[in-house]
Amino acid sequence: MNSLQQLENKLDNCIFCKIAAGKIPSKIIHEDEELMAFHDINPAAPVHVLIIPKKHIATLSDCDESHAALLGKMMVLAPKLAQQQGCGYTINDNGSGTGGFKTLFNTGPDGGQEVYHLHMHVIGGPHPWRGQR
Numbered sequence: 145m146n147s148l149q150q151l152e153n154k155l156d157n158c159i160f161c162k163i164a165a166g167k168i169p170s171k172i173i174h175e176d177e178e179l180m181a182f183h184d185i186n187p188a189a190p191v192h193v194l195i196i197p198k199k200h201i202a203t204l205s206d207c208d209e210s211h212a213a214l215l216g217k218m219m220v221l222a223p224k225l226a227q228q229q230g231c232g233y234t235i236n237d238n239g240s241g242t243g244g245f246k247t248l249f250n251t252g253p254d255g256g257q258e259v260y261h262l263h264m265h266v267i268g269g270p271h272p273w274r275g276q277r
């Protein structure tokens with residue numbers, strides 16, 4: 145398979161490649177040269193956003209040092225998007241913190257990964273992972 149065929153194969157089979165290419169609709173909240181972020185179709189919490197690289201990478205285990213900058217960009221984007229979506233972490237005048245969010249990469253079957261295109265979950269709201277709203 146040549147590289148063009150490989151690209152076509154990924155686009156045909158990978159739902160997040162299709163989203164990145166604008167082939168299927170999504171609720172996009174951020175796009176730049178390398179990354180895209182959109183609302184999860186089946187949110188587990190009041191805020192549930194996915195950050196993906198536009199380029200296809202299957203899992204976190206497929207990343208090496210050459211991906212460090214890209215992964216760093218994903219991490220740095222997360223709190224900005226959380227802030228935009230109303231679940232940013234804030235320190236109040238009295239020094240106590242409020243708000244906040246969870247970041248998560250699922251990797252492989254035992255990690256609960258369902259979509260094999262690297263993505264970071266940004267999950268926010270009052271303790272959403274404990275089922276509280």
Ligand code: AMP
Nearest residue numbers: 159170183184185186250256257258259
């Ligand atoms: P994971 O289990 O980490 O692979 O998570 C995959 C996530 O992708 C799940 O939370 C799904 O709800 C979400 N998802 C699957 N298809 C779509 C889609 N077309 N648009 C937005 N989110 C999606």
Ligand code: ZN
Nearest residue numbers: 158161200261
């Ligand atoms: Zn993909």
